Amino acid sequence: MPRTDQPATPETTPHDVLASAPINAERLLQMITEQYDNLPRQLKRIASYISQQSDRIMVDRISDIAGECEVHPSAIVRFSQRFGFSGFSEMQALFREAYTHKTTPVRNYQQRIRSMIANKSHKASAADLARECVHSTLSGIERLGAELDEAAFEQAVELVVNADNIYVVGVRRSFAVADYLVYNLQHTNKRIHLISGLGGSYREQMRSVRANDLVIAISFTPYGKETQHCLRIAQNHQAKTLIITDSNLSPLAKRASTILLVNEGSSFAFRSLSATLCLCQALFIAVAYRLELKVDEIHEQLGFDD
Incomplete structure (x- = not known):
């Protein structure tokens, strides 16, 4: 029987549509990542939203997703059909099945x-x-x-522990997180550098990066161009990269040695930083444990008060 959710459009051809839908939400997210580069612009927006907000899809209305992605609701239907579903409701049911057993x-x-x-x-x-x-x-x-991806977190700890120098970059709202992570890591014997870009000097601050160094980049949608620029320099210098971001579809992900994903809660269009700060604190504690630091004895320098 023909599908009734939405008539065929130039964006959804028989060649584009999968023969059968994925069997679970995990597989769908994997397929979205694999096919992301070949998606039309509007469908890329939807793919990014679903990747970042997978736990919300089971309760989101099609109009909610369309509003967040700034597309017409028919684009959500086209996206669903492209991945083998009859329409949005069938795709949504996959996420409901995946998340109903979890706290919500x-x-x-x-x-x-x-x-x-x-x-x-x-x-x-x-x-x-x-x-x-x-x-x-x-x-x-x-x-x-x-x-939390335990394997990725273990890899992140290994990268920090084994790095000669550590460079941390985050711009705009992510700068506060970068500065906090630098503050924590400065309690180790590692050489830690905050890439502040003061005066536009990102390239100059990154020029000494070498192959045995680690660049930690923190960035969330819409992903700072300055952060991406620093990662290109790191890659050119063969440095390792640890990316803290919100999606495997992030443009930073292609330049990552390891990725830690974190999706913040948002209220009235303002996104929190608390989960990201918590992740960075956990990373430092795990590193301190590996380096056998006495975390409870870490103090401010003598002679300075809060």
């Missing part, structure tokens, strides 16, 4: 946000807004704990 703080958070927006008769207080920010932060941290 994101779903509860989404429901609270929708209720708050829909309830026009109740004006949200400052405390209401504060609680929504807290719930958003908690959902991001809980997701980090549930989805």
Whole structure:
């Protein structure tokens, strides 16, 4: 029988559509990563959203995803059909099956946000807004704990432990995380460098990177061009790279020795940094443990107060 979700369009041809849908959400995400470069521009936006927000797909409405991706809802249907589904509902069912056995703080958070927006008769207080920010932060941290890639984390620790010099770069909202990670790593005997780009000097600050060094790059959508520039320099100098980002589809991922994925909770279009900071703190503690540092004896330099 012909599909009724959406008529055929130039973006979805019989050649593009898979013969059968993937059997589970994990396989679908893997296929999205494999085929990402060949997707049309609008479908790339949808692919990035699904990759970053896989735990939200089971409760998102098609209009929600379309709004987040700035596409027409019909593009969501085309995306679903491209990967062998009859339409969005069938693809969504795959994620519901994958996540129903897990705790779903994101779903509860989404429901609270929708209720708050829909309830026009109740004006949200400052405390209401504060609680929504807290719930958003908690959902991001809980997701980090549930989805942490243990093998990738072990590889990240190995990279830090074995590096001669460590360069850390993050721009705009990620700069605070980069600075915090540098502060932690400076408690080791490693030579740590913060790539601040002061005065536009990214290239100059990266010029001494060598093959036995490690560049840690922190970047989230829409991915800082300066960070990507630093990674190209690192790759040209044959340095190792540890990427902290939100998706395997990130342009930084292609230049990564190891990737640590983290997806923050967001409230009213503002994304938290708490899960990323938690990940960086965990990375330092694991490194300190490997280096046999006495973490509980790490103090500020004498003569300085907070």
